[in-house]
Amino acid sequence: MKKFLVMAVMAIMAVAASAQVYVGGSLGYTHQKLDEGNTDVFTFAPEVGYNLNSTWAVGGSLNYTWTKDVSNQFYINPYARYTFFHSELVNLFVDGSVDLGISAPKEGDSSTIWGIGLKPGLSLNLNKKFSLVAHVGFLGYRDLADAGKVYGINIDNNITFGFYYNF
Helix, strand or coil: HHHHHHHHHHHHHHHHHHEEEEEEEEEEEEEEEEEEEEEEEEEEEEEEEEEECCCCCEEEEEEEEEEEEEEEEEEEEEEEEEEEEEECCEEEEEEEEEEEEEEEECCCCCEEEEEEEEEEEEECCCCCEEEEEEEEEEEEEEECCHEEEEEEEEEEEEEEEEEECCC
């Protein structure tokens, strides 16, 4: 058991020393004014990723969304990232992602939600360790179980902001 723990710690240190791992996430808040009334939506999404090279990365996030008086959603979001523009200050990328999760409405039964698509984004490099990240839009398909199916492109209300710490 000791050998396993030592090997695991050494493997983590080797990966972190090679500056290929990043951690971060995003927080979100939305206030919606609807015909039925107003609602508030909070989102928390920690994220971890691994840079395979200067162009490709793989990662994932755990997303939790709470909608006041409506539902709670929890889903995992693995992705492959292709960075198509590099500069000292800005990187432009697109994430190919899969969403797998559960939606638990305040009333009624829980349901499975899933989706697949592309999310473009940009990374603003503050220094070698910290980056601000934004995703804008979604192009793909989402099955929202009882709420319906969504496909196409969405760029008007699908903007997220976050940060990364690069090891």
